[in-house]
Amino acid sequence: MEQRELDHLRQLRDTTRRIDDHRGLYLVPTGLFLLINGLGLAIDRSRVTDIAFGVGIAAALASFVVVHRYYRRTLGRVVKAPDARGLVIGLGVVAAMVAGIAIDQAVEPPISLALLPVAVGVFFLEPTKLGHWRMIAVAVVVAAVAIAPAWWGADRSANLASAVVGAVMLLGGVLTHRALQRLLPEVPAE
Amino acid sequence: MTTPFERLKDVDPLVHAPARLAILTALSACRSADFTYLRRITGLTQGNLGSHLTKLEDGGLVSVKKSFVGRKPQTTASLTDAGRAAIDGWWAAIDRARGDTEEWNEEA
Numbered sequence: 001m002e003q004r005e006l007d008h009l010r011q012l013r014d015t016t017r018r019i020d021d022h023r024g025l026y027l028v029p030t031g032l033f034l035l036i037n038g039l040g041l042a043i044d045r046s047r048v049t050d051i052a053f054g055v056g057i058a059a060a061l062a063s064f065v066v067v068h069r070y071y072r073r074t075l076g077r078v079v080k081a082p083d084a085r086g087l088v089i090g091l092g093v094v095a096a097m098v099a100g101i102a103i104d105q106a107v108e109p110p111i112s113l114a115l116l117p118v119a120v121g122v123f124f125l126e127p128t129k130l131g132h133w134r135m136i137a138v139a140v141v142v143a144a145v146a147i148a149p150a151w152w153g154a155d156r157s158a159n160l161a162s163a164v165v166g167a168v169m170l171l172g173g174v175l176t177h178r179a180l181q182r183l184l185p186e187v188p189a190e
Numbered sequence: 191m192t193t194p195f196e197r198l199k200d201v202d203p204l205v206h207a208p209a210r211l212a213i214l215t216a217l218s219a220c221r222s223a224d225f226t227y228l229r230r231i232t233g234l235t236q237g238n239l240g241s242h243l244t245k246l247e248d249g250g251l252v253s254v255k256k257s258f259v260g261r262k263p264q265t266t267a268s269l270t271d272a273g274r275a276a277i278d279g280w281w282a283a284i285d286r287a288r289g290d291t292e293e294w295n296e297e298a
Binding site for chain 2: 005006008009012013014015016017019073074075076077078079080081184185186187188
């Protein structure tokens with residue numbers, strides 16, 4: 001067996017193990033929601049912008065259903081094996097975020113303590129082999145947004161955080177999906 | 191003294207075939223996967239995948255369950271304990287053979 005074939009098998013194993021992370025389009029509805037939310041809060045409000053905001057939010061939520069059906073049709077269903085490391089990172093990030101939100105509300109520090117754990121969590125997800133540079137770039141962007149209130153003020157930074165994190169999720173989701181498409185072999189015609 | 195290549199001949203041919211290796215490797219990385227996913231990840235045709243899954247099921251390496259989700263039939267496959275041992279054993283044999291080959295090359 002050639003090295004190329006062994007590498008292909010290892011890639012197949014890694015892709016299956018991390019298939020949920022590879023289904024990047026799932027990030028798009030949330031990214032869209034956050035982007036619209038951030039932009040909607042930043043501009044002067046009128047009836048037209050309120051309607052556009054509502055339509056945008058509804059479209060973002062509806063797109064989640066579309067994405068779910070698309071992946072179910074094209075990629076089928078995989079029940080994951082238990083992933084202790086991912087579970088520990090995920091629970092750790094959520095616990096730190098909850099603590100960060102509580103501290104942000106109580107003390108109002110000059111930076112967002114709720115967002116910093118997200119940056120750390122994204123950084124540690126790098127071994128998913130979704131693209132080293134991409135995950136580090138996302139972690140840096142989220143960390144920058146977390147410390148933005150120190151310079152920008154809390155209100156403007158909240159809008160900025162929502163829009164930037166949304167845009168990053170949108171772009172990251174599409175790029176991750178494209179990477180998955182490149183990984184998968186062509187399905188031969190019957 | 192046997193060479194690393196001679197030792198590889200003992201690998202189970204039911205596991206060693208490339209298409210079946212791909213199926214077993216994919217299933218070893220999850221609890222179960224349906225037919226659509228296995229077809230997409232391995233790039234096999236529907237007929238080929240069905241045929242290999244049947245062979246693996248007959249060999250006791252894979253468990254195949256057929257059910258309906260709504261009106262659509264769904265085939266789900268998972269590794270049996272014997273299947274997991276077989277694919278883990280195959281990877282161990284390959285890694286051992288690679289190590290032995292490097293030693294063998296240094297000695298030669």
